[in-house]
Amino acid sequence: MTPVTEAPSALKLTDRINRIEPSATLAVTAEADKLRQQGIDVVDFGAGEPHFATPSHIKEAAIAAIQGNFTKYTAVGGTAELRDAIVHRHAVDFDSDYRREEATASVGGKHALFNAIQILVEHGDEVILPVPYWVSFKDIVRYAGSNCVLLNTDESQNFRLTARMVESMITPRTKLIILNSPSNPSGAVMSPQDMTEVMRLAHERGIWVISDECYVYLNYTERRFSVGSLREFRDHMIIVGSLSKTYAMTGWRLGYALAPAPIISAMQKLQSQSTSNPTSIVQKAAVAALKGPQQCIVDMRAEYIRLRDHVVNGLRAIPGVQCTLPEGAFYAYPNVSAFFGRGGVNSAADLAGKLLREAHVATVPGEGFGTTDHIRISYATSMAELNRGLDRMRRFLGSL
Numbered sequence: 001m002t003p004v005t006e007a008p009s010a011l012k013l014t015d016r017i018n019r020i021e022p023s024a025t026l027a028v029t030a031e032a033d034k035l036r037q038q039g040i041d042v043v044d045f046g047a048g049e050p051h052f053a054t055p056s057h058i059k060e061a062a063i064a065a066i067q068g069n070f071t072k073y074t075a076v077g078g079t080a081e082l083r084d085a086i087v088h089r090h091a092v093d094f095d096s097d098y099r100r101e102e103a104t105a106s107v108g109g110k111h112a113l114f115n116a117i118q119i120l121v122e123h124g125d126e127v128i129l130p131v132p133y134w135v136s137f138k139d140i141v142r143y144a145g146s147n148c149v150l151l152n153t154d155e156s157q158n159f160r161l162t163a164r165m166v167e168s169m170i171t172p173r174t175k176l177i178i179l180n181s182p183s184n185p186s187g188a189v190m191s192p193q194d195m196t197e198v199m200r201l202a203h204e205r206g207i208w209v210i211s212d213e214c215y216v217y218l219n220y221t222e223r224r225f226s227v228g229s230l231r232e233f234r235d236h237m238i239i240v241g242s243l244s245k246t247y248a249m250t251g252w253r254l255g256y257a258l259a260p261a262p263i264i265s266a267m268q269k270l271q272s273q274s275t276s277n278p279t280s281i282v283q284k285a286a287v288a289a290l291k292g293p294q295q296c297i298v299d300m301r302a303e304y305i306r307l308r309d310h311v312v313n314g315l316r317a318i319p320g321v322q323c324t325l326p327e328g329a330f331y332a333y334p335n336v337s338a339f340f341g342r343g344g345v346n347s348a349a350d351l352a353g354k355l356l357r358e359a360h361v362a363t364v365p366g367e368g369f370g371t372t373d374h375i376r377i378s379y380a381t382s383m384a385e386l387n388r389g390l391d392r393m394r395r396f397l398g399s400l
């Protein structure tokens with residue numbers, strides 16, 4: 001009898017798809033889901049998304065859009081109304097002065113990053129990427145045919161990136177620098193002075209900078225900052241933003257970019273041959289988010305700070321765990337290397353695997369973010385869940 005599923009030996013995929021790996025964070029979510037389907041009660045510290053519901057005024061705008069039949073194609077980069085709202089919000093909050101032609105909407109921030117990187121870099125270019133990095137940066141760059149030059153940060157300095165560190169990595173082939181402040185996964189925040197200095201360096205050398213601002217509203221230092229305020233350096237600057245974390249809208253898929261008009265046009269050209277416009281209904285919801293009351297951001301930020309303090313204290317109280325204080329985003333990035341060599345654990349991946357399968361706590365191993373000694377814990381969850389997860393971790397790590 002012929003086997004039902006024959007090995008697809010004839011399947012020859014492209015080099016570019018073989019160059020990249022599936023997202024490590026989505027892989028953890030999938031494995032945790034599988035356990036849950038078996039009836040196992042998993043505490044989820046894996047998913048990188050707010051536990052808050054999308055605010056009601058945003059949901060109502062989407063419902064009104066459906067009822068009003070706003071359900072057809074729009075311009076590829078979003079409606080003029082949405083692009084104006086993006087520009088307006090950024091100008092009010094960060095003192096930028098973009099025009100509509102310098103703004104485009106996408107199907108999530110990841111999509112905007114993908115488009116920007118595909119149009120900017122190719123084989124032979126170097127892209128400076130600070131470590132630890134958000135999983136997708138490296139693979140998006142690789143898909144574009146280029147490679148990242150990894151820039152290690154120092155855990156004892158809270159993984160903070162400085163302009164001097166960036167400068168030391170610049171070569172004549174450097175095409176792009178990727179900044180992500182606050183950072184996923186470390187929560188590190190760059191100082192406004194260092195960000196300004198990086199922009200100056202890049203401007204002087206004609207190097208592009210992508211500033212991923214997906215967590216820009218979740219900055220717990222005294223000063224919320226965007227490079228968009230540095231108007232004199234904007235000719236080589238691409239700002240990528242997202243409504244996902246800011247307004248608890250991860251599933252809606254709405255991101256954006258602010259950049260010089262020729263960059264925006266090229267990104268839209270690529271988008272016109274792939275997804276076309278972001279969902280029309282979501283665009284109406286996004287306008288409501290950007291132009292409506294902003295109190296929801298203030299409230300969520302205050303709660304994240306409370307959760308951060310709780311999880312960091314809880315982790316630091318576990319013997320063997322070291323944890324820096326994240327200054328933004330909603331992740332803790334504890335060092336768990338003290339457990340290597342105990343109970344069959346030899347890496348962060350081993351530890352995260354055992355934590356999930358044996359203690360039923362989902363975390364993401366640091367290998368996906370470019371470091372070997374850490375696991376990422378998303379604390380965007382309720383205080384009760386944090387306590388349940390911390391308890392399980394304490395017991396499990398204590399038993400190793």
Ligand SMILES: Cc1ncc(COP(=O)(O)O)c(C=O)c1O
Pocket residue numbers: 048107108109110111134180183184212214241242243244250253254255
């Ligand atoms: C640093 C960073 N950039 C971009 C994104 C993309 O978010 P989205 O595509 O949901 O807007 C994420 C999501 O986790 C992220 O952590």
